[in-house]
Amino acid sequence: MIKGWLGFAVFAFFLAATLLLLGRIVSAQSSPYSQWTNGPSTSPNFFPIGAWLQSPGHAQEFQNIGVNMFVGFYGNLEAADMTAFAKMKMPVVPTQNSVGLMSPQRSLIWGWEQIDEPDNAQSNGHGGYGPCMKPSAVVSSYNAIKANDKTSPVFLNFGRGASNAGYNGRGSCTGDTAYYSQAMAGGDIISFDIYPVANYNGQLELVPNGVDNLKSWAARCNCGSKLIWNAIETTPFNGGATPTPAQIRSEVWMSLIHGSQGIVYFVHVLSPKFREDGIFNYPESVQAVKSIDAQIASLAPVLNSPTVTGDVRVSSNSSGVPVDMMEKDYGGSKYVFSVARANSSTVATFTVTGNSTATVTVLGESRQIAMGNGQFQDSFSGYQVHLYQLSSGTSAAPAARTNVKPAGQ
Numbered sequence: 235m236i237k238g239w240l241g242f243a244v245f246a247f248f249l250a251a252t253l254l255l256l257g258r259i260v261s262a263q264s265s266p267y268s269q270w271t272n273g274p275s276t277s278p279n280f281f282p283i284g285a286w287l288q289s290p291g292h293a294q295e296f297q298n299i300g301v302n303m304f305v306g307f308y309g310n311l312e313a314a315d316m317t318a319f320a321k322m323k324m325p326v327v328p329t330q331n332s333v334g335l336m337s338p339q340r341s342l343i344w345g346w347e348q349i350d351e352p353d354n355a356q357s358n359g360h361g362g363y364g365p366c367m368k369p370s371a372v373v374s375s376y377n378a379i380k381a382n383d384k385t386s387p388v389f390l391n392f393g394r395g396a397s398n399a400g401y402n403g404r405g406s407c408t409g410d411t412a413y414y415s416q417a418m419a420g421g422d423i424i425s426f427d428i429y430p431v432a433n434y435n436g437q438l439e440l441v442p443n444g445v446d447n448l449k450s451w452a453a454r455c456n457c458g459s460k461l462i463w464n465a466i467e468t469t470p471f472n473g474g475a476t477p478t479p480a481q482i483r484s485e486v487w488m489s490l491i492h493g494s495q496g497i498v499y500f501v502h503v504l505s506p507k508f509r510e511d512g513i514f515n516y517p518e519s520v521q522a523v524k525s526i527d528a529q530i531a532s533l534a535p536v537l538n539s540p541t542v543t544g545d546v547r548v549s550s551n552s553s554g555v556p557v558d559m560m561e562k563d564y565g566g567s568k569y570v571f572s573v574a575r576a577n578s579s580t581v582a583t584f585t586v587t588g589n590s591t592a593t594v595t596v597l598g599e600s601r602q603i604a605m606g607n608g609q610f611q612d613s614f615s616g617y618q619v620h621l622y623q624l625s626s627g628t629s630a631a632p633a634a635r636t637n638v639k640p641a642g643q
Contacts, residue, residue, distance in 0.1 A: 265538070282497065285304055290324070293318075297324065298524075300528055303326065304326045305498045352366060352420075353417065354393045355404055373419045388422050389421060389425065389463075414447070425464050426445075426464055433474075436577065437577075442492040445488075445493060448462045449492075462496075464496075464498070466486055473506060529621075533597075548583070557614060559571065583609055584611070598621065
């Protein structure tokens with residue numbers, strides 16, 4: 235009898251271990267990064283949070299505020315740089331060269347960077363500017379990178395024309411939005427940058443507009459599936475206005491709610507005195523980024539789960555203030571991430587399919603909202619973010635649910 239129970243216990247242990255391993259394998263395979271053996275982590279607990287163009291010596295300070303990778307690299311990557319990145323366990327996405335390709339720390343290179351902002355007017359080498367880089371040249375560069383290494387993604391970042399078609403920094407290419415569907419074939423992870431506090435008097439909706447555009451162009455490019463990331467401003471980099479903590483948070487969550495799958499912070503100060511890690515001149519911005527990153531990390535499994543539609547609807551009592559939302563089902567709870575898409579206040583009504591009377595927890599705000607007859611309401615100030623968790627007691631109609639690709643105050 236003892237031998238029988240012992241045998242059963244051993245069998246049960248190995249069965250549980252096997253199921254756990256299979257669960258991890260399935261989870262990794264469901265990650266969009268599983269297509270690359272040298273790419274961002276496939277763990278459901280990982281969400282890409284990058285800092286743009288930083289040296290290895292800044293790794294610790296950025297890790298301390300939740301940044302988990304560097305995107306871009308100054309100058310020519312050398313063996314000493316890879317050693318420094320390895321010491322700090324900081325992954326990097328540099329320009330491809332022989333040092334990176336052959337480095338013993340190769341596993342820390344999570345991708346290769348294309349030329350930045352090829353859609354903008356390019357330097358002509360004589361102090362002036364010519365047209366944007368032709369889409370065919372972007373694709374040719376991509377093919378050369380892939381010829382050397384197919385195990386890592388290629389990161390391609392566009393400029394603010396991806397959101398503002400009239401941006402004149404594109405020179406003769408200004409207004410040519412067809413460019414993006416063609417040039418997208420030159421990257422695997424597609425990003426863009428626009429800084430509405432610095433350049434557009436705080437029109438934060440330009441950030442989600444750009445994410446929407448990239449998703450739309452990617453769907454039309456006939457060049458395979460693309461992952462969408464985007465850049466977020468954190469400093470008065472050109473001597474202009476400093477984004478407030480609330481504005482930084484709004485830009486981040488607007489991006490995630492609209493489907494961005496990775497965030498890259500622009501942290502430089504260019505003037506009046508250059509500082510590569512310039513965000514550390516602004517303690518409020520540092521604390522804001524740290525807080526945002528901690529919340530993203532805690533919600534990573536939720537953000538990495540499939541987005542669903544059909545269970546929750548939202549309406550705004552102000553026609554000029556739309557409220558955007560993203561819906562997730564994870565761990566027996568429903569999550570609704572929402573943001574006001576204009577700089578005015580409103581009251582939003584959320585209607586949940588099913589006759590639910592669950593209590594809604596507002597994440598990070600130490601408050602709850604009672605829900606009755608399948609509805610709850612909340613107030614939004616301009617561009618304000620609210621993140622809700624509905625308890626497992628909430629009912630929903632599975633038939634109305636539609637799975638789509640993961641997205642991500």
